[in-house]
Amino acid sequence: MxxxxxxxxxxxxxxxxxxxxxxxxxxxxxxxxxxxxxxxxxxxxxxxxxxxxxxxxxxxxxxxxxxxxxxxxxxxxxxxxxxxxxxxxxxxxxxxxxxxxxxxxxxxxxxxxxxxxxxxxxxxxxxxxxxPIAGLTAHLALTQFSGVKLDGSGPRKNILITAASGGVGQYAVQLAKLGNTHVTATCGSRNIDFVKSLGADEVIDYKTPEGAALKSPSGQKYDAVVHCATAIPWSVFEPNLSETGKVIDITPGLSAMWTFAVKKLTLSKKQLVPLLVIPKREKLEYLVNLVKEGKLKxxxxxxxxxxxxxxxxxxxxxxxxxxxxxxxx
Missing domain, CATH: 3.90.180.10 (Medium-chain alcohol dehydrogenases, catalytic domain)
Known part of the structure; x- marks a missing residue:
């Protein structure tokens, strides 16, 4: 050519x-x-x-x-x-x-x-x-940083996914439900039914007081948060986390990087993890096969x-x- x-x-x-x-x-x-x-x-x-x-x-x-x-x-x-x-x-x-x-x-x-x-x-x-990028981001956040095993084995995890109707969020909900998880998700009111259809156990409108506070309707404390939204301070996450809960921030800004450093230096059991995706061929092939098998869309x-x-x-x-x-x- x-x-x-x-x-x-x-x-x-x-x-x-x-x-x-x-x-x-x-x-x-x-x-x-x-x-x-x-x-x-x-x-x-x-x-x-x-x-x-x-x-x-x-x-x-x-x-x-x-x-x-x-x-x-x-x-x-x-x-x-x-x-x-x-x-x-x-x-x-x-x-x-x-x-x-x-x-x-x-x-x-x-x-x-x-x-x-x-x-x-x-x-x-x-x-x-x-x-590629959205699916691999969700996969990495759940498997490497949240400890979710997508074959359904492993201990039960309570997972929060913010902005669950977006590109990364929609994959994160579906992948999380392949594991042994209880998924709470946030989105706008128009997408609540959609996010439920992806498999989320609880869905909260981020514009309501409960949604803004990220509180689980059933009182769950989150073992991990796949954070796909922006402008939510650590002070909102912290009271909702389990004793060793993590927030995996897929778009970390300066505030998130500061929180990450402080939590590391103070040896806090609750952590903020900034996520940087380096694409891997075998992981992409795994996701493509999940779509082929009807387990992911x-x-x-x-x-x-x-x-x-x-x-x-x-x-x-x-x-x-x-x-x-x-x-x-």
Whole structure:
């Protein structure tokens, strides 16, 4: 495909919102030795995508500009690098692109072999594209930091999931219920029935006094909190935690990092854990297989054509999506 061009959406520098995106024609990328070239079928957006554009993560994720954003994709392999033995043209896959380079809002993208997994026919492109960062975040928060065993074994855990109707939250509820858990979840009033349908045992409206206080209707003390919301201080969490309860913060700010340090230094049994996801191929493959087996689903808020990617971008920034926002070429 050398010399050919593709349609893509990029931003030129830090700052700006949906209006800062620009539709361009750029060369189709060439896969390296251990990479595959994908014709994209679906891309999902994550808050980290627009936070990078706004410069909110500048110290952690420096970018070269202009840049094509988005990392979570599903597509069909068009070409494989010379070092690829386990994939061939025509294979359908799910992949995670690098946050440093992006590339998802385009017709084609290059993915590393190490972060590409087969997509079985039972899993649609949109379902697969929704999984990587959101699904892996939920999986890591529950299994590594909350101690939930997804085969149902292990001691019973009381889990709180905030913002449970969002991209990470919807996966966290479903995955938690695969384990031996009692799940309390928070969301807005319009999504209460939806979150119950995912399996939550108790759902509270975060805008009510009880919801703002994060109190379990049945008086549960939480062994772990998968915190997918923002702007909730430690003082609200602490009285609701069990003796050794943890808050796993998936979007930690300066206040969270300060609390993390203080709790460590004072040897507190109650801890705040800032979460940073490093994608692992085997974990992504595990999640894809759960979808194949009907044990996990990707809830899709909306689908948008690449030609109107700025609408999807604005919806993600708005922060009220129920499930995942998908862009399709």
């Amino acid at each position: 050398a010399g050919k061009v593709m349609h893509a959406v990029q931003y030129a520098c830090y700052g700006g919102g949906a209006a800062g995106l620009k539709h361009v024609e750029v060369p189709i990328p060439t896969p390296g030795k251990d990479e595959v070239l994908l014709k994209l079928e679906a891309t999902s957006l994550n808050p980290v995508d627009w936070k990078i554009q706004k410069g909110m993560l500048r110290p952690l994720l420096p970018r070269k500009f202009p840049c094509i954003p988005a990392t979570d994709v599903a597509g069909v392999i068009q070409e494989v690098g010379s070092g690829i033995k386990n994939f061939k043209p025509g294979d359908q896959v799910v992949a995670v692109l690098s946050h440093l380079t992006g590339g998802g809002l385009a017709e084609y993208a290059v993915a590393k072999k190490s972060l590409t997994v087969p997509r079985p026919p039972e899993v649609s492109a949109a379902e697969g594209a929704g999984l 990707t809830v899709i808020d909306s689908k948008h054509p690449l030609s109107r990617a700025e609408e999807a971008w604005a919806k993600s920034i708005d922060g009220h999506a129920t499930g995942k926002i998908i862009v399709e070429p």
